Amino acid sequence: MSMPADTPAPENGGPAKREAIRCARLTRHLGEGDARVHVLREVSLAVAPGTVSAIVGPSGCGKSTLLYLLGLLDRPDGGEIWIANENLARAGDEKRTRVRNEHIGFVFQFHFLLPEFSALENVMLPMRKLGRATPAQMTARAAHLLDAVGLGEKARRPAARLSGGEQQRVAIARALANQPSIILADEPTGNLDVKNSGMVFDLLTRLARENGQAIILVTHNPDIAARCDFLHPMRDGVFV
């Protein structure tokens, strides 16, 4: 289930029972003075667990801005963001950071791995911050995730010595490390060739579906968008 802007919100304003994330009437301006741009205009969206939603549209239409707001990396000028029964649009930095750690996994166009760490250590970083598992459990889970993305044999290899496609697969494993309820992916295949793009998308969606995670991805790739459960075209800061 994925609802665009015209989907009515539940009576209490919070997420409906089967929603992983909901935003309502999100607005956002970027820039200062004459350069100030109205990027998002009262955008609303709700995404159910186990579904894959794609946000598509031309460059500058506000796709990535919406994704960063949903991922609590940025603050909206107005509107609501509901995750785990809490409106986090106005929450403090500590709380937003904790929710990111616990409930959200990110995959970006550029993998952003820490090159000084091995693939295994990169996958363990979110788990070490969460601190719920023992070191042995974290190592086992990271190894399992790397196996799942086909990099079991390269787990101990420094991130800098992996190919672009491999690094993006490590980034997917890292995004899944804390078993978040939401995966946000910003052009996850934008930096990969066609073969690797298909593989990374299949991997991401398969693993997320297996675990009942909601995926929201921003893409310019029409093939990838066509394979998603829901499609949300955007233009000039609103869903069309």
Add this chain to the structure above:
Amino acid sequence: MRTNLEIALRFLLARRRSMTMSLAGIAFGVGFIILTQAITTGFQEFFIRTILGTDGALRVEDKFQATVVNMGAIDAAGRAAGGVAVESSRKYQEGVAEPRRLIDAIKRFPDTAGVSEVLRGNAGIQSATREESGQVYGIELENHMAVSDLGRQIVAGNMDDFRKTPSGVLVGSALANRLRLRPGDSVLLSHGGRSTRYRVSAIYETGIRDIDKVRVFMHLGEARVLLRKPHGASYLQIGLKNPGRAPEIARQIELMASHRAASWQEREKVWLDVFRFFRILAAITVFTIVVVAGLGMFNTLAMIVMEKTREIAILRSMGYTRLDIAFVFMLQGGLVFAAGAALGWVLGALGTWGVSSVPVSVRGIFSTDHIVVAWDFAHYAGAALAAAAVVLVASWMPARRAALLEPAAIIRGASQ
């Protein structure tokens, strides 16, 4: 915290060369601070030991009579409200007229370790070859040895010979050289037109040239005869269990006995100020090494923040707080500081040990044939604290900057 430490360490190792330079700067700075403080403090302490071993911790001299005036006081409403007694001037009477009574009173102070009665006077000193002017100090040997290091300052001859020989004298090394005197030689002392022949029992060296070239010790009874002073003393030399309390005890003695009392800190204020000045000057000079190292570290950490903005953004996106990010950079400074300070301590200790055996002849205000050093943990703690302050400032600014980075802006910028 452990994860932050590990991230800090990895970031640090990625900039190994520039961080090694900063670490070396901290280590050398800490090491040199320790070394210079060890030397300046060593010489200062040696000087203090010398003056305490020569003139004692405290000297009680002339009797004084204070003139006190009453100054009227008024209350807030301007009405007369009694008066305050203020000492306006002192009238001095030379020496100690009744040394026995004063000694008994001073011995009642719990800090008193010993009191020696000294009679002093000018005298002509004539050997077989030359004549010099000097000063005769009449002492009771055992009492004086309790308040000085005279027993350990003998460089030729025998103290027992002096103890057993009423006409024996102890001559300072510089004076003995000028007069070409050796133990067993006879010497003619003259005062007020009267001359008496004495025998050199031993030659002493305090290391203070102004003393060694003029002072002749003799038995108190003989000095009374020579100087024609059958009663009284020129001053009392007092030894204290804790010489650091000398100024306080001097004030108490002045109040109790109306005698001028001078602590060693007051007597040697000029030299002590000179030593203090050199210690501060050395510390400031060497501290600049640490400051330069701190600037290097600031540069390196600022560079790391600029280079690692993406990594900072991704760490923030996966749940690392601003505080975690600040810690990562503060810990990098902390790691360099810890390694630099530890290395600096080793360098400082090795340097101190090395220079302590460097031969150097110093004569004048004390006597030594090698560089004198002081081993004091406070030097190590002080040097580490100074380095810690510099590192804290150098790493705090980049850490703050890293913590304030907005992840969305960085990721947006990187993706475009």
